[in-house]
Amino acid sequence: MKQPTFASLSYQSMKRQTRRERFLGEMEQVAPWKELVALIEPHYSKSGRRGQSPMAL
Numbered sequence: 637m638k639q640p641t642f643a644s645l646s647y648q649s650m651k652r653q654t655r656r657e658r659f660l661g662e663m664e665q666v667a668p669w670k671e672l673v674a675l676i677e678p679h680y681s682k683s684g685r686r687g688q689s690p691m692a693l
Contacts, residue, residue, distance in 0.1 A: 640648075673693050683689045 677693060680693060681690045
C-alpha cells in the first residue's frame with residue numbers, strides 16, 4: 637500500500653461514507669471473522685496445484 641499524502645488524509649475526513657462502506661463496517665463489528673476463517677481454513681484449497689492459485693482468505 638502506498639503511503640498516504642496529507643491531501644488524501646484530509647480528503648478522507650471530508651468524504652461521504654457510502655452505503656457499501658457503512659455495511660462493511662457494520663459486518664466487521666457483527667461477524668466473528670477470526671473464528672469463521674479458522675473453521676474454513678482447513679478445508680480451503682491450498683496453492684501448489686495445477687491451475688489458477690486460490691485467493692487468500
